[in-house]
Amino acid sequence: MNPFRTLRPGRPGTPAAPRHRERAPLRIRLRRTRARRLRQLCYALLALLATLCATAVVAYQLTTIPRPHPETVTQSTVFLDTDGAYLGRRGPVDRQDVPLSAVPRHVQEAVIAAENRSFRTDSGISPRAIARAALATLTGGEQQGGSTITQQYVKNALLSPERSLSRKAREALIAIKLDRTRGKDEILQGYLNTVYFGRGAAGIQSAARNYFGVDARQLTVAQGAALASIVNIPSYYEKAGSDPKVTAKLRDRWEWVLDAMAAGGTITPRERAAARFPAFRFYPPGETEGQRQYLIDVAAKEAADRLGITEDQLASGGYNVTTTFDLALQDSATQLVQGHPGGKGGVRVHTAVVGMVPGDGAVRLLYGGSDYARQPFNDAVSGAVEAGTVLEPFAELRSAGEPLRRLLRTPAPTPLNLTSAYATLAADGTYAAPYTVARITREGRTVYQARPDVRRVLDEKEAMVAGARTGAGPVPAEAVGAAAGKVFATGGAGGGITRRTVWTTAYDPRLTLTVTLFADRPGTGKGTRAPAQLPNEPSPVEFAEGVAAGVWGAAR
Helix, strand or coil, X not given: CCCCCCCCCCCCCCCCCXXXXXXXXXXXXXXXXXXXXXXXXXXXXXXXXXXXXXXXXHHHHHCCXXXXXXXXXXXXXXXXXXXXXXXXXXXXXXCCCCCHHXXXXXXXXXXXXXXXXXXXXXXXXCHHHHHHHHHHHHHCCCCCCCCCHHHHHHHHHHCCCCCCHHHHHHHHHHHHHHHHHCCHHHHHHHHHHHCECCCCEECHHHHHHHHHCCXXXXXXXXXXXXXXXXXXXXXXXXXXCCCHHHHHHHHHHHHHHHHHHHHHCCCCHHHHHHCCCCCCCCCCCCHHHHCXXXXXXXXXXXXXXXXXXXXXXXXXXXXXXXXXXCHHHHHHHHHHHCCCCCCCCCCEEEEEEEEECCCCCEEEEEECCCCCCCCCCCHHHHCCCCCHHHHHHHCCCCCCCCCHHHHHCCCCCCHHHHHHHHHHHHCCCEEEXXXXXXXXXXXXXXXXXXXXXXXXXXXXXXXXXXXXXXXXXXXXXXXXXXXXXXXXXXXXXXXXXXXXXEEEEEECCCCEEEEEEEEEEECCCCCCEEEECCCCCCCHHHHXXXXXXXXXXXXX
């Protein structure tokens, strides 16, 4: 008998069958290993987080703050009239830098209230906005806003406009680094000098001039809140003041910005209650603003000559050019001249108007054409107009000095040069070279200051005799200031109903004014023009004297 034999259970002497271990159900097995799997998942997440943090740290350390794009540092040159009113600009972009100290605090706070209320305390980024932008990029959705002021500055001034996740990540890294390495005021200054406001204006200074005709430092609480409201959709809101629907929508946003400022304590309840929705300059510009290009042409050439640079260098140099022009007088002359119906049968009537300060040479008024887009040629400065009888008062002068002597020998002077001759009589024989640029500044520093170029070319007796012949000198004291009491000297070429040119002139010690009319018609050669007789309706003499009287009255 085998002592090791296995017996089957239930039967004496029968060997037992081998046992198989039963497998636990899946649910039980998962329950038993759950803790271990959770630990493994936590380890993996920690490892991933550590890798991401390390990557972010390395990326941050390797990130450099790029230089601004050339177009965001290029500045235009701005032209102002003699009283500082905005005349226009030259340059590839309409932008001029100003220090933050030149932007009123209430304007700064308005922009912060409109664009990024946590700007003073945040880290430079908005994770929620970044997530929205990333989702929009992945799904091809609409471009998302809501970035911080720091991010907007990085996007607009430091990076390319492409839309990609890598660019968005770089934008965030640069924004964080910028926030950690630069002061909030420096970031805000960069933002205010580069953000786009519509109407072609980049930066707060250009925006202030385009929308309200003032410098940034002159913006009121209401105006600052309006500009801050425009930043959201500048291409839409730029029509404010001319489109009622746009104006109404902007007003709602303006109210919202002011309420936020009041709630944040950046303006007082009294300032909030006193704020009135501001009036905007009309957009697009009207006809009188188009006339200003004639003025800017002349002043830009003179300014470049005075600085010894090219006109292109002037245009992108960020200069402020204060001219001698009186913009209100210029606009008055434009409106008066536009009353002429023009010629018929291809005849084109030209009118030039020049106003100059005797004994100084400052040109206050320079109307050189009716349509700059059609005729950029300036009749007042470059048009050679047949003088006819207008030079007769100077005929007997024997000892005139230069440049008056040379001018008097010219049969067809320009209106500007003829005005300078009559201004010599008004200044008792002292000739003053005409000039249009009074001062040029750059970054607050004066780089050019005009000094009148004057010289005696007639003795006082000769000047008095010649002036008496014109009959256009100063009026009696009791009539000064009244255009109706002013005598105008009128001459020209041709007579009666065959007049070819008309010159009307008047002067006193404060102003010498000349109005010139002439006409041309299509020439025999292609694209050429030939002199023509002035139309008799309206009377050219009466029209010229009417314009002169209107301008003279506006100048008093």
